Amino acid sequence: MRIKLLVLLIFMGAISGCVDSMQASSSKSMVIGAITAEQLLAEYDHFSHQYRELGQIDLSSTEVETLRNMKFIVLFGSWCHDSVREVPYFIRLMEAADITDYQLVGVDYSKQDDKGLATFYELKSTPTFVVLDAEGVEIGRFVESSPYEMEDVFLSFSD
Numbered sequence: 045m046r047i048k049l050l051v052l053l054i055f056m057g058a059i060s061g062c063v064d065s066m067q068a069s070s071s072k073s074m075v076i077g078a079i080t081a082e083q084l085l086a087e088y089d090h091f092s093h094q095y096r097e098l099g100q101i102d103l104s105s106t107e108v109e110t111l112r113n114m115k116f117i118v119l120f121g122s123w124c125h126d127s128v129r130e131v132p133y134f135i136r137l138m139e140a141a142d143i144t145d146y147q148l149v150g151v152d153y154s155k156q157d158d159k160g161l162a163t164f165y166e167l168k169s170t171p172t173f174v175v176l177d178a179e180g181v182e183i184g185r186f187v188e189s190s191p192y193e194m195e196d197v198f199l200s201f202s203d
Contacts, residue, residue, distance in 0.1 A: 075122040075150025095132035116146040120171035
């Protein structure tokens with residue numbers, strides 16, 4: 045009886061150690077807080093793979109000018125398949141418009157970040173692209189996905 049109990053305790057200890065290490069390793073790979081596009085693409089293969097699969101985005105000079113008058117805050121989950129699909133497209137779009145001043149903010153599974161932006165912007169779904177006017181007032185959001193191109197949704201906010 046004692047041997048069975050000892051074996052059971054050893055087994056349970058081994059399992060709990062594996063769970064702890066799985067949680068630790070998954071939290072290491074999760075983006076929480078601000079990250080640059082360069083860091084995201086260099087350090088997270090699933091984002092860089094999607095980015096490489098995308099073609100260039102063509103924008104008219106009017107579209108570029110309109111987008112340059114907007115500010116963008118992207119709240120995303122590095123664990124979220126919608127984020128993996130949409131954030132690389134957003135990065136390509138920003139490159140096409142030659143916009144480098146935007147924020148990428150990773151959130152955890154509970155949709156929280158280290159600076160409280162997710163709470164401030166009342167994040168419900170990932171990714172959420174918060175679009176602000178030049179004064180910093182929110183003018184619209186692109187949430188998760190859309191049947192329309194992301195740039196068309198952003199441009200509609202200026203109407």
